Amino acid sequence: MQDVVVIEDAAAAAASLDPLRARLLRELATPSSASGLAAKVGLPRQKVNYHLRSLEEHGLVELVEERRKGNVMERVVQATAAAYVISPAALAAVQPDPRRLRDRFSAYWLLALASRMVQEVGRLLIGATAEQRQLATFAIDGEITFASAAARAAFAEELGAEVARLASKYHDAKAPGGRRHRLVVALHPSLRESTDTAAPNEEIQP
Structure with a gap:
């Protein structure tokens, strides 16, 4: 099982977004059979199967083992990843184009x-996984609190200048x-824990 799989196929994306199938994928973080899953989700085994x-046809589930249970062979399957991300390529006709919207603010x-x-x-990542090699990446994630919009603007200006240098x-x-290598630096307001609706006088422009 991989940590994350990026879904590029539209049909696979649709399958993963179905509420029941999404739940099955979540349950299949650990291997299980159709009968075992049926007991967990409260549905007939035939429907779960x-x-x-x-899900297996779309590469989201894979066979782990087959074991005999009475007079039948039981298939034990597992999700191919612990988490899935749907690529914009799955909606190629309507994915956003950075070349059309170029404005750093x-x-x-x-x-x-x-x-x-x-x-x-x-x-x-798909290519690196197929070749069984590591993909060289680097990322920084953090939060910063600005005293004012002016402070935020000054920070952005200095950050841009330093990155350019x-x-x-x-x-x-x-x-x-x-x-x-592609370099992207981003800055945006953090989401509030309860709601992301700004107070009437709060400045939230990017």
């Missing part, structure tokens, strides 16, 4: 960049065998 076959451009990242890293220092387009 039907959904398992569909636009929340829509940020979403388009995140969408592209999921798609590109997903495809790279580092990029200029290490970028070498003529290096023999050099490999291009």
Whole structure:
């Protein structure tokens, strides 16, 4: 079982979004049979088996073992991953295009960049997994509290300048065998624990 699988196929994405099948995938974090799952979800084994076959056809479930139970062979299956991410490639006709929304202060451009990242890293991960090698990535995640909108704007300006300085220092387009890397830096308000509705006078512009 992989930690995360990125779903690019539209039919597989639809299968994973079905509430019952999503629950079966969650239950299949540990191997189980159709009869075992049927007891957990309160449905007939035949119906559970039907959904398992569909999930298996889309590569979301895989056979672990077959064992004899009485006069029949029982199939034990498991989800192929602990978690799934649906790539924008599954909705290729309507996925956002970062080239159309280029504005560093636009929340829509940020979403388009995140969408592209999921798609590109997903495809790279599929290739790396197939070749049984590690994918070289790096990420930073954290939170910062700004005293004011002006402080946030100043931080963004300094951060952009520093990133540009580092990029200029290490970028070498003529290096023999050099490999291009995608660099994305993002800053957005954190979600509130209870609600993300701003107070009337609170400034929430990106």
